[in-house]
Structure formats: structure tokens, C-alpha cells
Amino acid sequence: MKLQIFVTLKPGVLDPQGRAIHHALGSLGFAGVDDVRAGKVFEMEVADNTDDAAIDAMCRQLLANTVIENYRVVKA
Amino acid sequence: MKLQIFVTLKPGVLDPQGRAIHHALGSLGFAGVDDVRAGKVFEMEVADNTDDAAIDAMCRQLLANTVIENYRVVKA
Numbered sequence: 264m265k266l267q268i269f270v271t272l273k274p275g276v277l278d279p280q281g282r283a284i285h286h287a288l289g290s291l292g293f294a295g296v297d298d299v300r301a302g303k304v305f306e307m308e309v310a311d312n313t314d315d316a317a318i319d320a321m322c323r324q325l326l327a328n329t330v331i332e333n334y335r336v337v338k339a
Numbered sequence: 340m341k342l343q344i345f346v347t348l349k350p351g352v353l354d355p356q357g358r359a360i361h362h363a364l365g366s367l368g369f370a371g372v373d374d375v376r377a378g379k380v381f382e383m384e385v386a387d388n389t390d391d392a393a394i395d396a397m398c399r400q401l402l403a404n405t406v407i408e409n410y411r412v413v414k415a
Contacts, residue, residue, distance in 0.1 A: 269380060284381065284401065293397055295386030304345060304378045305360065310371030321369055325360065 264311045265339040266318065270327045271302035340387045341415040342394065346403045347378035 272278050280301040288296045305326055309318070318336055327334040348354050356377040364372045381402055385394070394412055403410040 271380070271382065281381075287401055288397060291397075291400055293393060295389050296397075297384040297386070299384075300382040302380045302382065304347070304380045305357075306347065306376045306378065308373040308375075310373070313371050317369060321364060321367075321372075324367055325363055 264309055264313065266305075266307040266309055267337040267339060268305040268307065268318075268322060268326055269302060269335045269337070270305070270322075270332050271335075272300060273331055273333055276331045340385055340389065342381075342383040342385055343413040343415060344381040344383065344394075344398060344402055345378060345411045345413070346381070346398075346408050347411075348376060349407055349409055352407045 272281075278300050281299040284301065285296060285299040288299070315336075322334045322336065323329055348357075354376050357375040360377065361372060361375040364375070391412075398410045398412065399405055
């Protein structure tokens with residue numbers, strides 16, 4: 264089973280990487296960019312019998328810092 | 340207009356971050372994980388009249404290293 268796990272900063276958490284990208288896009292002449300937020304995506308191949316609880320545990324224990332990050336799991 | 344831009348390593352390019360995550364999941368007792376690839380996602384808010392050519396240029400000039408990375412744009 265293929266999984267895509269998206270990890271993004273929670274709203275309100277300062278995102279220096281996104282800010283830097285926003286600034287750099289402006290410097291490169293791209294107008295009209297209002298906001299940039301940077302996040303991570305993990306594409307995983309797991310056994311078909313992996314249950315949702317295990318996937319959730321992987322996210323909470325390793326992939327995301329749930330204090331400042333949200334995660335979203337998409338099964339492909 | 341909201342954009343999501345996914346940047347992932349091309350197949351065959353060594354992914355040390357993905358390897359480390361794969362190894363760490365095994366150490367934590369999660370069995371059945373076959374492969375992990377790490378990538379980036381950028382969530383952007385751009386002006387509605389931003390054309391595809393400009394978005395493509397942003398990806399090629401700044402967001403992705405097209406020598407080793409693929410990118411995919413999703414308009415939300």
C-alpha cells in the first residue's frame with residue numbers, strides 16, 4: 264500500500280523557510296505571491312495489512328512534531 | 340489562488356533522509372515498511388492571474404533542483 268504523509272506547520276507557527284522562499288521569489292521578479300508555507304511529504308510503501316492506528320503512531324512518534332506540525336495521511 | 344507544489348527526488352537518486360526514516364521506523368518496531376522517500380511541499384497563495392508559465396518558472400528557478408528533483412503543481 265502506498266502512503267503519502269503530508270507534514271505542515273500549524274497555522275500561526277513561524278515558518279522561516281517559507282518566509283525566505285517568499286522573499287527570494289520577490290527578488291527574482293515574481294509578483295503576486297502572497298504567502299508561502301513550507302512542509303514535508305513522505306511517500307511510503309507499507310504492507311497492505313498496516314492499520315490506521317500504526318500509521319498514526321508512525322506520524323506521532325517520528326514523522327511529525329505534533330506540538331507545531333499537523334499531518335495528513337493519503338492512501339494511494 | 341492556492342497552489343501546492345510537491346518536490347520529490349527523481350527515482351534512482353539516493354535519499355539519505357528517507358533511508359534514515361525507514362531505519363528509524365524499524366527501530367521503533369514498525370514492521371512492514373518497505374520504502375520511504377522524503378520530499379517537500381510548498382503551499383503558496385498567489386494572485387489569481389498568475390499563469391502556468393510563471394508557476395513553472397518559480398519551480399525551475401527556485402523551488403526544485405531539476406537535475407535531481409521532480410515537481411508537481413496542484414491548484415486548489
